[in-house]
Amino acid sequence: MAINPTQPIYFSTQHRLQWEEAQQKHVILYPEGMVELNQSSAEILKLCDGSRTLAQIVSDLEEKFATTGLTNDITAFLEAALSNGWINQH
Amino acid sequence: MAGLTNTNITPPRWLTAELTYACPLQCPYCSNPLDYAKYPTELSTEDWMRVLTEARKMGALQLGFTGGEPLTRQDLPELVKHARELGYYSNLITSGYGMTEEKIVQLKEAGLDHIQVSIQASTQELNDHIAGTTSFEHKKTVAHLVKKHGYPMVLCVVIHRENIHQMPEILAMAEELGADYVELANTQYYGWAHANRNLLLPTKEQFVKAEQIAQAFKEKAAGKMKIYYVVPDFYEDRPKKCMNGWGTTNLTIAPDGVALPCHSARELPGLDCPNVKDYSISEIWNESKAFNFFRGDDWMQEPCRSCDEKEKDLGGCRCQAYLLTGDMYKTDPVCSKSPEHGVVQEAIDAAAKASQLAANEQPLVFRNSKNSRNFLKTL
Ligand code: SF4
Ligand code: SF4
Numbered sequence: 001m002a003i004n005p006t007q008p009i010y011f012s013t014q015h016r017l018q019w020e021e022a023q024q025k026h027v028i029l030y031p032e033g034m035v036e037l038n039q040s041s042a043e044i045l046k047l048c049d050g051s052r053t054l055a056q057i058v059s060d061l062e063e064k065f066a067t068t069g070l071t072n073d074i075t076a077f078l079e080a081a082l083s084n085g086w087i088n089q090h
Numbered sequence: 091m092a093g094l095t096n097t098n099i100t101p102p103r104w105l106t107a108e109l110t111y112a113c114p115l116q117c118p119y120c121s122n123p124l125d126y127a128k129y130p131t132e133l134s135t136e137d138w139m140r141v142l143t144e145a146r147k148m149g150a151l152q153l154g155f156t157g158g159e160p161l162t163r164q165d166l167p168e169l170v171k172h173a174r175e176l177g178y179y180s181n182l183i184t185s186g187y188g189m190t191e192e193k194i195v196q197l198k199e200a201g202l203d204h205i206q207v208s209i210q211a212s213t214q215e216l217n218d219h220i221a222g223t224t225s226f227e228h229k230k231t232v233a234h235l236v237k238k239h240g241y242p243m244v245l246c247v248v249i250h251r252e253n254i255h256q257m258p259e260i261l262a263m264a265e266e267l268g269a270d271y272v273e274l275a276n277t278q279y280y281g282w283a284h285a286n287r288n289l290l291l292p293t294k295e296q297f298v299k300a301e302q303i304a305q306a307f308k309e310k311a312a313g314k315m316k317i318y319y320v321v322p323d324f325y326e327d328r329p330k331k332c333m334n335g336w337g338t339t340n341l342t343i344a345p346d347g348v349a350l351p352c353h354s355a356r357e358l359p360g361l362d363c364p365n366v367k368d369y370s371i372s373e374i375w376n377e378s379k380a381f382n383f384f385r386g387d388d389w390m391q392e393p394c395r396s397c398d399e400k401e402k403d404l405g406g407c408r409c410q411a412y413l414l415t416g417d418m419y420k421t422d423p424v425c426s427k428s429p430e431h432g433v434v435q436e437a438i439d440a441a442a443k444a445s446q447l448a449a450n451e452q453p454l455v456f457r458n459s460k461n462s463r464n465f466l467k468t469l
Contacts, residue, residue: 001313014242014270016179016203022101022149029179031204031244031271034103034152083313 001082003054003075007089010050015086017045028086044074048087054078098386099337099376101149105178106342106353107138109166110158114187116222116456117210119248119283119290122158123356127462129346135165137366139172141343144371146176150341156183158345161193167200174201181206183246186232187225194232194239205236206244206273211252212259220252222456233267245269249300249322250277250290251445257300261307269315274304276322279437280354280409282457285465287437288444289454297325324434328399329406329422336384336408341375349374351381354409358418384408391419393427 003009011017016029026042028035037045043064047057057078058071081087111126133141142153153173160166161184173180182197182205194205209229210220217226236243245264247253253260257274264272276297277283277290292300301319308317323330333340333352342350347365350356355363361380364373375381383389387400394405405411406422414423414433421428444452455461 013240018177018179020149020151027151029151029203031206031242032152032154032181034179085313085316 001079003078003082004089005054008050008053009048009057009078009087009089011045011048012086012088017042040073041077044077045081045086048078048081100339102145102339102341102371102375103150104152104154104340105142105145105150106154106156106340107141107160107169108156108158108342108344108353109138109160109163109169110345112162113157113159113185113457114162114223115159115185115225116458117220117248117282118222118286118454118456119250119277120457121278121281121283121353122457123281123354124285124465125462127459128466129344129348132163132345133343133347133366135168137347138165138169141366141371142169142173142176142178145341146178148372148375151177151179153178153180154183155180159185159187161188167196170197170200170202179203184208184232185221185225186229187223189228189232189235191235191239194235194241198239198241202241204242204244206246207233207236208246208248209233209263210247212256212263216253216256222458230267233269237268242270243268244271244273246273246275248275248277249292250283251292251296251441252290254292254296254300257303261304261311265311265315271316271318273318273320275318275320278320279324280357280413282455284413285455288441289452291324291438291441292322293442293445294325294438297322323410323424324438326424327426329403329410329424331403332407332409332422335404337375337381338385341371349378349380351384352409355380357409358412389419391421393429394421397427 014030018027018029020027026037028037043061044057047060054075058074062068062070078087110132111122111129160182170180180203182202184205184207186207207229210217214226218224233243233245245267247260279287283290304317304319337351340352342353343366344350344356347367348363349366350363355361361383363380364378387404390405394400406424408418411420411422412418415430423430423433
């Protein structure tokens with residue numbers, strides 16, 4: 001599924017993103033299931049709060065980690081997240 | 091408690107809280123033990139609170155409130171609230187019986203994350219027959235209300251010979267009700283389902299056809315509705331990795347406080363399953379005899395012991411091995427490498443034969459206290 005570049009991205013209201021102290025990891029929780037996230041996936045998803053478009057998420061993260069060229073990786077991850085139902089664009 | 095030490099113990103991730111054996115329904119495939127009438131006592135609210143706290147501290151994250159019918163417990167909102175504060179993702183597994191809009195709202199405010207409603211068939215007549223209780227219309231109303239109040243809605247349908255022909259209608263009903271997930275659970279033959287197996291086990295042809303319909307629907311509904319299809323292991327040639335491995339992931343607490351590595355482990359002899367009233371969750375998980383009994387693979391016999399697939403399925407289900415061979419250490423006979431694999435075919439043949447009989451010659455045994463007490467008398 002493709003991300004619409006003009007629409008903001010929201011984290012799904014049907015899932016929960018949570019920091020797990022015991023596992024030292026972020027996890028996504030949903031009916032009778034969970035997914036453990038690595039650090040970069042969690043950083044991306046935390047910015048999906050409905051206030052940013054894809055380009056804004058990329059620039060925020062490039063700034064935060066003082067790097068460039070993240071567009072492709074972030075886009076690919078968010079496309080997968082969209083088809084998993086973790087995020088949406090209304 | 092025995093000082094068993096095992097350095098490879100992973101923490102529990104799933105806590106199954108069987109709050110009660112009380113249930114207004116009488117499903118003949120119920121996974122509760124046949125002799126549940128023997129265990130009428132229930133843990134107090136305080137005990138449940140402590141269990142939730144201790145298991146969460148160890149790393150449990152997913153929490154299922156189940157039973158019986160968990161709505162019969164008046165303290166459910168209180169337990170849900172406590173679970174939310176601890177950071178659990180809580181699932182309510184309900185028949186819908188006794189659910190009202192007021193309760194749905196109250197539980198949402200308490201922090202419940204998800205409600206799974208079970209429905210027995212796609213028609214009122216069959217649903218009410220299988221459930222042993224008039225409940226079809228109310229279940230549909232509850233499913234609508236669950237959606238209305240913003241919960242993810244999972245519709246669960248246990249599949250067996252009496253409803254397997256309704257697969258297309260069941261899927262259409264799920265779509266119409268707006269389910270986010272549909273769980274199509276082929277009956278697992280433990281507890282009451284084991285006692286009723288001859289009347290519940292479908293033929294291979296029925297399975298194949300139903301599975302094709304479900305798979306085709308899965309593609310059609312992609313992006314809208316997720317389908318969980320629980321395979322019928324009697325028609326597989328490898329067993330399932332039961333509970334993701336004994337004592338690795340799941341902790342089940344029965345209504346009376348007995349801690350179980352899987353919900354039917356109570357049927358296995360000699361495990362001495364500990365009670366949460368006597369021990370902490372960490373003592374139970376790490377040190378108890380029951381939770382260490384089938385951990386790892388030291389307990390295995392041949393052909394599992396030297397099998398190159400043993401990491402994949404850990405020899406299958408201990409309860410199934412026990413129910414089908416009388417020996418809980420044996421290879422799950424679902425495996426085609428099991429010397430006793432023939433018992434599975436015998437069960438299939440016996441069920442096919444029984445399907446020729448009239449209903450009054452071999453009636454379903456419904457899950458209720460009277461039948462449970464009758465069962466106790468035969469022991
Ligand atoms: S399977 Fe049926 S009888 Fe058993 S607890 Fe669930 S609703 Fe009640
Ligand atoms: S022999 Fe045992 S370990 Fe090997 S595949 Fe069969 S059940 Fe699994």
